[in-house]
Amino acid sequence: MKILDLVTRTFRYTNHTVRDSEGHTHPGPPHDATQSVLEIVTDEGVSGYCFGASPDVIAQVVKPLVVGRDPLDREKIWHHLVEMQRGNRGLSDRVLATVDLALWDLAGRALGQPVYKLLGAARDKVLAYASTMCGDELPGGLDSPEAYAAYALACKARGYQAFKIHTRMPPIAGTPNPREDIAICTAVREAVGPDMALMLDSFHYYTREDALRIGRALEKLDYEWFEEPMPEHSMSSYIWLTDQLDIPIVGPETAEGKMYTRAEWIMHRASDISRAGVFDNGGITPVMKIAHLCESFRVQVEIHSPGAGNLHALCAMAWPGKYYERGLLHPFIDYERPPQWLRTIDDPMDDEGYVHVSSRPGLGQDIDWDYIAAHEVKR
Amino acid sequence: MKILDLVTRTFRYTNHTVRDSEGHTHPGPPHDATQSVLEIVTDEGVSGYCFGASPDVIAQVVKPLVVGRDPLDREKIWHHLVEMQRGNRGLSDRVLATVDLALWDLAGRALGQPVYKLLGAARDKVLAYASTMCGDELPGGLDSPEAYAAYALACKARGYQAFKIHTRMPPIAGTPNPREDIAICTAVREAVGPDMALMLDSFHYYTREDALRIGRALEKLDYEWFEEPMPEHSMSSYIWLTDQLDIPIVGPETAEGKMYTRAEWIMHRASDISRAGVFDNGGITPVMKIAHLCESFRVQVEIHSPGAGNLHALCAMAWPGKYYERGLLHPFIDYERPPQWLRTIDDPMDDEGYVHVSSRPGLGQDIDWDYIAAHEVKR
DSSP states (O other), X not given: OOEEEEEEEEEEEEEEEEEOTTSOEEEEEEEEEEEEEEEEEETTSOEEEEXXXXXXXXXXXIHHHHTTSOTTOHHHHHHHHHHHTTTOTTSOHHHHXXXXXXXXXXXXXXXXXXXXXXXXXXXXXXXXXXXXXXXXXXXXXXXXXXXXXXXXXXHHHHTOSEEEEEOOOTTSTTOSOHHHHHHHHHHHHHHHOSSSEEEEEOOSOOOHHHHHHHHXXXXXXXXXXXXXXXOTTOHHHHHHHHHHOSSOEEOOSSOSSHHHHHHHHHHTTOOSBEEEOHHHHTSHHHHHHHHHHHHHHTOOEEEOSOSXXXXXXXXXXXXXXXXXXXXXXXXXXXXXXXXXTBSSOSOOBOTTSEEEOOOSSBTOOOBOHHHHHHTEEOO | OOEEEEEEEEEEEEEXXXXXXXXXXXXXXXEEEEEEEEEEEETTSOEEEEESOOHHHIIIIIHHHHTTSOTTOHHHHHHHHHHHTTTOTTSOHHHHHHHHHHHHHHHHHHXXXXXXXXHOOSOSEEEEEEEEOOOOXXXXXXXXXXXXXXXXXXXXXXXXXXXXXXXXXXXXXXOSOHHHHHHHHHHHHHHHOSXXXXXXXXXXXXXXXXXXXXXXXXXXXXXXXXXXXXXXXXXXXXXXXXXXXXXXXXXXXXXXSHHHXXXXXXXXXXXXXXXXXXXXXXXXXXXXXXXXXXXXXXXXXXXXXXXXXXXXXXXXXXXXXXXXXXXXXXXXXXXXXXXXXXXXXXXXXXXXSEEEOOOSSBTOOOBOHHHHHHTEEXX
C-alpha cells in the first residue's frame, strides 16, 4: 500500500463559541467559521481522515515528505516529521497529530478494525469527567461560585462521576484571584457532596506561594488533582510544589517536547501524574510512547482533551489514564449535539458517566460528507 | 472475534546441541528432543502460533483465563496474566511470551499484515551481529583465542558486520579467567581489523574489580559494548561500573521485572544501553513498552536473542535497537539450516549482514505442519 496524496478540504460551519483576548473559549453568538479535514489517499482505494488540519503546512511541508510511503510505516513517517520540525515552526505537534491520526484511521479502515483494537485493547469504555470552560461574566453562565456549584449539580444529574473546574481567569477583572478559586472549589464540593471526584485546572501563572495555598485548600476539600497552576517551562517550580503537596499535581500538558519532556518530569519528580494528548504531543504514536513510559514507572498519566484519537489511546491503555476529558462544557452549550460535520458525537456517554469507544473501523468518526461537500470553501 | 481454545502440540525432532552442567549450549551428538507449539484458536477460523510453549501451564493456568476473550484485547489479557504471576511461578515471563506472540501472530494473520506493520513499521531489515556460543574444549571449536579469531574471520566472510563473543565459562577448568577473556577479545580484534563492531558477553559473576579490568581492556580494543559481567540483581554494582567506564554497559537482560526493572536502571544510570527480549520480558507487548520507555529517555535498547518476535519488534522501533542477535553460532553448527519444524529460517541474512523481516502475515514463520503432524507426541 502506498500513499498517493494528502488532500485537505476546508468548509464553513456555524460556531457557537468565541475566544476571549487571552484565548479562552466561551459561549458566544453564532458566527461563520471554517474547519478543515485531512484525507490521506492510497493506491488501494482506502483513505484515512483527521479534522483540524492546516492546509498550507500539509501541502507545502508534509505532502512531499509522505507521498510514496507505505501508510503502515507510521514510526518511520512520524520520526521523519519530528526531525523536520527543527527550524520549521509551522510543522507543529498539532500538524504531526493530524497526520498520525489520519494514518491510524487509515490503518483501521484498511484492516477493518477500530484503532484501539489494532493497538491491543484494554477496555471499551472510560470514565469521563465534565470539564468546564473557563469562567465568565455571563448571568446564568459560570460567573460565581454559586454558578459553578449549580452547574456541577447539573453535570452530576447527567451522570458524570467527576467534574473539573477551569476557574475565572484574565481578562476578567479581578482575576486571577486565589481566594475566588478556593471559593469556587469550596462551593462545588459543598454542592455535590463528598463522593464526586473533583479536579482544578487553575490560572497558569500563579506564584509558587499562591499555588501552594490553593493546593492546601484542595487537600482539605478532598480534590482528586491540581493542574498547571504555574508555567511548565519552570520545572523547578513543579518539583518544589510536588514535593510539598499531597494532592496529586498533574502535568506537563502544554510543555513542548513530547515523550522526552514527560520522561524528564518523571526523572525529576516534577509531578505526580503525567499528562499526554494526541494534539499536544503529535498523535496517537507519541501518546502511546508516553503511556508506556509512564506505565514502566507506574506513574499515572491523564489524557488531555476529548476526541476520537484520545479515546482510542485511552482504550489501549491498561494502566491509567483513569479519565476521559469530556468538554469543554458550559450551561449554554449542548455538548451532546455533534459538530455539523459529524452525524454523531465521538464520545457518547452513558448514564453512569462512561464514554464508549466506537467499534467502527479506524477512529470510527461518523463523518457527514454531504455537509462537508455542501459547505466546502474553494481555495 | 473470540478465543475458543488454547491447544499445544508436542513433537519430536533431532537436536544437535547439548547443555553443559551450567546450562550453556554447545554442539553435541544428535539426539532426540521435543518441541511444543501453542495454537490460539478463534471462532473465526483464524489461529495464532508460537513455538516454545509449556503445555501444562498453558492448559492449567492460561487457558481458563484466556478462553472467551477477544484475541485483539492484548493489553487486557497481558495485564491479567501479569497479575496472575504473583504466587504462580509456573506462569513465567516465557509462558507469557508464548501467549503474547501467538496473539500478535493471530492478529497479523487475521488482518493480513505482518506484525511489524501492525505495530507501525520503522524499517524492514536490521543489522545483525554474529553471537557465538560460549567457548568449549572442542578442537576446531571455540577452545582458544586463536579459534575465536578464526571463527570471527569466517563470520566476517559470511557478511557479518558485527561479532559478539561469549567467552569460555564454567564448568570449563581454569575459567572464569579475565586474562583469557582479554586474550580472546584481543585475538579477535587483531584478526578482524579495526572496522568490525565487536561486543563481549562475559562470565556473569565477576567481581566489580575484574569487571572494571576487563572493561578497560575492551575500551583499548575499541569494543562496542560490554554485557552482564556481574549479577544483575546487584544494581549498585552496575551503577558503580557504568559510572567509571566509557565503554557502554548493556543491561539488564536476565533480571526479572519487565519494563519496571528497565525503568529503574535508567533512573539510576545502572547501564548505558538497556536490554529487552520477547522471551525475557513476556512478549512483544512488553518489549514495545520498554522500547518506548527507552526512546523517551533517548537511551538505546538492544534486543536479546534471535527469533521472529524480536525481529518484528526491532522493525517497529525507530529508535535503536541497532542490532539483531543472530545465533547462537558455532563452527560446527549450520545456522542457515532451519529447525526441522520450519521450512525456512526466521532470519535470512544478506551478504551485507542485514536480516530481513518476513512480509507474510503475522510473525511470518514458515511452519512445516507436515513435519509436526508426522512427529507429534501424544500426551
